[in-house]
Amino acid sequence: MNAILYPVAANAEEALARPKGRAAREREAKRLAGGPVRFVTEATGPGFATREAALDAYGGRVDDERPSRRVQVAPEDRYCAVAERIEDAPAPGPVEPAFARGRRWPAPPARRAATVFRMMVSYWRWGEAVAEPTGEQARRLRRKTEAAQMDAAQLRALAGQPMRPFKPQQPLDIGLFEMPAPEAPHILIPDE
Numbered sequence: 001m002n003a004i005l006y007p008v009a010a011n012a013e014e015a016l017a018r019p020k021g022r023a024a025r026e027r028e029a030k031r032l033a034g035g036p037v038r039f040v041t042e043a044t045g046p047g048f049a050t051r052e053a054a055l056d057a058y059g060g061r062v063d064d065e066r067p068s069r070r071v072q073v074a075p076e077d078r079y080c081a082v083a084e085r086i087e088d089a090p091a092p093g094p095v096e097p098a099f100a101r102g103r104r105w106p107a108p109p110a111r112r113a114a115t116v117f118r119m120m121v122s123y124w125r126w127g128e129a130v131a132e133p134t135g136e137q138a139r140r141l142r143r144k145t146e147a148a149q150m151d152a153a154q155l156r157a158l159a160g161q162p163m164r165p166f167k168p169q170q171p172l173d174i175g176l177f178e179m180p181a182p183e184a185p186h187i188l189i190p191d192e
Contacts, residue, residue: 006022020032042120044118059071
C-alpha cells in the first residue's frame with residue numbers, strides 16, 4: 001500500500017507550488033528540512049461559493065466524483081482536500097436555556113453563517129519545533145492554590161499538553177476467583 005507523501009514547506013502556498021521535498025514520516029521530513037518540522041493542515045487560496053467551483057479551480061489536485069469530470073488522485077498525492085468553512089463569522093457566545101413553549105433551548109438563528117469552499121493542504125511545516133511539555137500537568141496543578149492566579153495563556157498551554165501517566169502502569173492483577181491454568185500459565189481461568 002502506498003503512503004501519502006506530504007510536502008515539506010514553510011507555508012501552504014509553498015507546499016502546493018515548490019516544496020523542499022515530500023515525506024511520509026516525520027523522520028524523513030526532518031532530514032529534508034534540515035531541522036525540526038511540525039505536521040499541519042491549513043486553508044489556502046480563495047474561497048469559492050460552491051464545491052463545484054472549487055473542484056473546477058483545483059482540478060487534478062483532489063478527487064472529483066462528478067460524472068462529467070471524474071478524476072482520481074494517486075494515493076501518494078492525497079494531501080489536498082476541498083472543505084466547507086465558515087468565513088468571517090463571530091464565534092457564538094454561550095446560550096442560556098429558555099424553558100419556554102415546551103423547548104429547553106432557544107430556537108437557532110434563522111440565517112446560517114455564510115460558508116465558502118477552500119483548499120485544505122496537509123504538509124510538514126519546517127522551522128517550527130513541537131513544544132515539549134514542561135512543568136506540572138493540569139491534574140496536579142489544579143489542586144494547588146496558585147492555580148487561581150494563572151492567566152489565559154498559561155491555561156491554554158496546560159490544556160495543549162498531552163496527558164502523561166503520573167506513575168508507571170502496574171501489571172494486571174489476578175482476581176479473587178481466577179487462577180493461571182497449570183499447563184498454560186499465561187491464560188487465566190475462572191475458579192469457584
